Amino acid sequence: MNLNLIKEFIAIVGKELVFVSEADRQAYSYDAAVLTPQIPALVVMPENQEQLGKTVRLAYENGLPITVRGAGSNLSGAVIPSSADSVVILTNRLNRIIEINKEDLYAVVEPGVVTSVFAETVSSHGLFYPPDPGSQTVSTLGGNVALNAGGLRGLKYGVTKDYLMGMEFFDCNGELVKTGSHTVKCVTGYNLGGMMLGSEGTLGIFSQLILKLVPPPKASKAMMAVYDDIAKASETVAAIIAAHIIPCTLEILDKKCIKYVEIHTKAGLPVEAAAILLIEVDGSHVQAVEEDANEVMTLCTKCGATDIRPAKDADEKNKLWEARRNALPALARARPTTVLEDATVPRSKVPNMVAEINRIALKHNLEIGTFGHAGDGNLHPTILCDRRNKEEFRRVEDAIDEIFDAALNLKGTLSGEHGIGIAKAKWMEKETNRATINFSKKLRLALDPKYLFNAGKKIL
Ligand SMILES: Cc1cc2nc3c(=O)[nH]c(=O)nc-3n(C[C@H](O)[C@H](O)[C@H](O)COP(=O)(O)OP(=O)(O)OC[C@H]3O[C@@H](n4cnc5c(N)ncnc54)[C@H](O)[C@@H]3O)c2cc1C
Numbered sequence: 001m002n003l004n005l006i007k008e009f010i011a012i013v014g015k016e017l018v019f020v021s022e023a024d025r026q027a028y029s030y031d032a033a034v035l036t037p038q039i040p041a042l043v044v045m046p047e048n049q050e051q052l053g054k055t056v057r058l059a060y061e062n063g064l065p066i067t068v069r070g071a072g073s074n075l076s077g078a079v080i081p082s083s084a085d086s087v088v089i090l091t092n093r094l095n096r097i098i099e100i101n102k103e104d105l106y107a108v109v110e111p112g113v114v115t116s117v118f119a120e121t122v123s124s125h126g127l128f129y130p131p132d133p134g135s136q137t138v139s140t141l142g143g144n145v146a147l148n149a150g151g152l153r154g155l156k157y158g159v160t161k162d163y164l165m166g167m168e169f170f171d172c173n174g175e176l177v178k179t180g181s182h183t184v185k186c187v188t189g190y191n192l193g194g195m196m197l198g199s200e201g202t203l204g205i206f207s208q209l210i211l212k213l214v215p216p217p218k219a220s221k222a223m224m225a226v227y228d229d230i231a232k233a234s235e236t237v238a239a240i241i242a243a244h245i246i247p248c249t250l251e252i253l254d255k256k257c258i259k260y261v262e263i264h265t266k267a268g269l270p271v272e273a274a275a276i277l278l279i280e281v282d283g284s285h286v287q288a289v290e291e292d293a294n295e296v297m298t299l300c301t302k303c304g305a306t307d308i309r310p311a312k313d314a315d316e317k318n319k320l321w322e323a324r325r326n327a328l329p330a331l332a333r334a335r336p337t338t339v340l341e342d343a344t345v346p347r348s349k350v351p352n353m354v355a356e357i358n359r360i361a362l363k364h365n366l367e368i369g370t371f372g373h374a375g376d377g378n379l380h381p382t383i384l385c386d387r388r389n390k391e392e393f394r395r396v397e398d399a400i401d402e403i404f405d406a407a408l409n410l411k412g413t414l415s416g417e418h419g420i421g422i423a424k425a426k427w428m429e430k431e432t433n434r435a436t437i438n439f440s441k442k443l444r445l446a447l448d449p450k451y452l453f454n455a456g457k458k459i460l
Contacts, residue, residue, distance in 0.1 A: 001041040001085070005062060009044050009087075012054045017093070019043035028069060028088045032135075033077040033423050034339050034387060040067070040081040045090040049168075049176070049207045052094065056205055057174025059087045065452050068201045070112060070140030074147055075340050076421025078200050082455040089205065091142050098208070100125050105213045106165055106182055111142025111206045115149075118211075128216035130157035133417070134325055142206050148198040150417035152324065155375035156248040156282075157214075159417065161197050166210035169196060172448050180210055195443075200419055201454040203447050220248070220282035221293040222317040223310040225300040230254055230275040230358075232304035234351035237277070237374045239299045241347060245292050249280040249321075250375030254354070257327050257369045257382075264330035267323040270307065277305075277374065278324050280317070327371040328382065335367070335384040339396055343407035344416030347377035356406035357381045363402075364395040378416035404430070420458045428459065 009018050019025055020042065029037035041064070046052040059066050065086040069079040081088055091112035098108040102125055109118060115136040122129045132151035133139055139149065145167070150159040166180020179192035196203060227233040233252055240247065253261065254275050262269045269276065277300070281292040297308050311317040332338040345353045354370060357379070361368040372379040381403055385396050404414055404427055414424050414431050429437050440459045445451065 005058075006042065008058055009042065009055065012058065013044055013046050013051050017045040017047065019045075028072070028079075028090070029081065031072040031077060031079045032075050033080070033421065034337055035077040035080055035422055038081045038084065038086070040086040040088045041084060043088045043090060045093050047093040049094075052089070052205065052207050053170050053174045053176060055089055056170045056172070059089075060172045060174065060450065060452055063450060063452065065455050066205075067454050068142075068205045070143030070146075071114070071135070071138045073135040073139045074143065074421060075342070075418045076415070076423040078147065078419055078421035078454070078457055080422060082457070091140060094142075094207070095140075097121055100127070100213070101182070102127065104182060107211050107213055108182075109141055109209050109211060111140060111145070111209060113141045115139045115141060115144055122213055123216070126216070127213040129163065129211065129213055131160045131163060134328065141209055141211070145197060145206060145209060146200055147419040148417070150373065150376065150378065152249045152251060152321070152373065154373055154378070154417075155250055156246045161194075163212040164193050164197060164209065165212050167193050167196060167206055168208040169204040169206045171204050172450070172453065176207065177204065182210060198419065200421060200458050202444060202458050203453065217248070217282035218284050219286040219289040220280055220317075221289055221310065222249075222278070222280040222320055223293065223297065223308055224320055225277040225279065225297075225305040226270050226273045226307040226309070227275045227277070227304065228273065228306050229304065230354050231351050233275040233277050234354055234374065236300050236303040236305065237350055238348050239303050240279075240296055241375070243295060243299060245281065245296060247279050247292075247296065247375060248282045249278065250373070251278045251324050252276070252350075252370070252372060252374035252379075253278070253324070253327060254370045256367065257331060257371045260330040260334055260369065261323050261326050264333060265323055265326050267319055267326075269323060273306070278320050324371070327369075328380075331369045331382045331384060335386055337385045337387040337393075339383040339385065339400070340418075341381045341383070341400060341403055342378070342415045342418040343381065343403050343412060344376070344378045345407055345410045345412035347375065349410040349412065350374055350377055350379070352410055353377075353379055353407065353412070356410075357403060360399050360402045360406070364399045366392075366395060366399055368399070373416070376416065377412070422457055425456075425458055425460045
């Protein structure tokens with residue numbers, strides 16, 4: 001990149017926060033998706049709102065493609081720089097929790113705050129921020145909003161969109177735009193926050209977020225239900241919802257996941273089982289939670305669970321969730337490459353989708369472990385492979401195509417929570433239609449006429 005331009009970025013944020021060397025830039029060439037990396041021309045790390053706005057303006061004025069990056073933990077290639085002349089803007093230093101308001105139940109934060117740091121800080125104030133993506137110890141709140149991240153508690157408490165009250169963001173000219181409010185209700189102007197949710201860095205750069213907080217549940221009960229047939233586990237999910245019990249968490253792990261998690265964690269999972277459900281109910285009254293837990297256990301038995309193991313104390317409960325959170329790391333140890341997918345179906349169709357995934361695995365002779373938020377219909381079929389083996393990876397790509405076809409045929413969606421990025425952009429029209437793509441393109445070009453914000457992602 002032109003030396004004078006580099007000097008202008010340095011004038012905004014200081015020498016230490018502009019990364020010029022190839023070794024430094026290389027660290028920002030990839031994310032958690034299995035895709036080809038792209039080294040950017042420059043990496044800039046603003047420390048405050050003013051620096052962020054000036055950085056965006058300078059990059060845009062000079063026609064540089066811009067990729068804003070939180071922790072880079074997304075699984076869709078959403079922060080792989082668009083081209084070799086790109087500038088990556090890092091939000092890690094924009095990590096202040098500006099306000100936690102206990103009276104009106106909201107917080108004001110910068111986008112680079114790490115999700116679990118925020119949740120723990122909120123908890124130390126006696127409040128609760130429920131969205132808990134599996135990556136929460138590294139992911140940032142800005143990344144969560146830009147991908148509308150979900151998590152284990154989505155079934156009862158919703159996902160990031162249910163907690164976004166307002167935001168400030170920079171447009172392509174570096175102008176600060178404000179939307180939403182500190183109030184529960186706000187219909188002032190367009191719902192720009194709704195538009196920015198899930199926008200994947202393609203419409204503007206968040207500089208501040210207003211997030212809703214809720215009171216924490218006072219009681220909870222967790223359990224593991226064991227099955228000799230994954231269809232029975234899926235049927236249990238439908239039965240629990242049909243009984244109008246909404247667990248805070250309702251997760252499924254298939255046989256392969258159980259095997260690898262047990263090797264990895266020694267959590268005492270039943271390796272002989274075909275599937276397990278990990279279930280937690282919570283609420284404000286101990287008695288009511290006990291009643292819900294008992295009813296859930298009855299439903300598990302009715303649907304064919306061979307064993308039900310309630311967690312006796314907080315330690316046992318934590319062990320269960322630790323096992324679930326280890327599903328992906330455990331699978332990732334099995335083979336050199338792990339392709340994690342995110343196909344999502346209406347929850348009554350979970351048994352059909354599980355059957356489809358197993359059929360596709362068999363057809364393409366691939367090892368696919370499936371886990372996920374069964375209560376949301378959000379499954380994560382995870383293909384264990386080796387990208388260096390071209391023949392095997394072709395089968396992986398064919399299998400992915402078929403997994404998405406199967407999800408769409410079941411009235412599902414391409415992505416429940418991981419976003420579109422580069423990885424799924426080519427399927428967008430299949431789920432929607434040409435008019436939707438054209439409308440989205442017009443919106444995008446109206447807000448980013450030079451097409452510099454995360455070009456090549458989401459809408460092609
Ligand atoms: C092990 C593992 C488990 C995961 N579990 C889950 C899960 O349970 N649920 C889930 O939803 N996801 C999950 N993910 C995916 C990912 O962690 C989440 O999508 C997370 O929200 C990404 O946050 P990030 O800070 O890493 O964002 P990045 O990956 O850095 O960026 C993601 C997107 O946000 C945009 N962005 C970042 N900051 C801003 C900003 N300030 N303004 C505008 N746009 C911005 C980027 O341009 C990009 O498009 C998981 C990933 C891994 C590796």
